[in-house]
């Protein structure tokens with residue numbers, strides 16, 4: 001859905017556009033949860049917890065993952081390969097060797113797109129050839 005003023009938006013967002021963006025985001029979230037649901041019934045006898053790491057720094061695997069493994073647990077690491085080897089405020093991000101290590105240690109590797117794009121924005125061609 002085209003959004004007004006998108007082509008010239010830079011810097012501050014005008015209040016009217018901000019309201020439009022918020023409504024647009026609300027519509028996207030609501031329609032996605034309505035259209036793309038895959039309900040799953042889990043009859044757990046006790047509470048469940050999932051440990052997930054998004055765009056994970058190396059410490060999430062080598063420190064956090066080690067803590068999980070010591071307790072017989074594993075985590076899920078969502079990796080955006082376009083960010084591999086980078087550095088953020090949380091530290092150095094994962095590298096190629098870390099991906100093999102996390103699998104070897106029983107963790108799960110999740111895909112997080114290559115370029116970390118918002119799934120609503122790109123065209124079909126962008127998703128095929130980022």
Ligand SMILES: [Zn+2]
Pocket residue numbers: 054055080112116
């Ligand atoms: Zn992310």
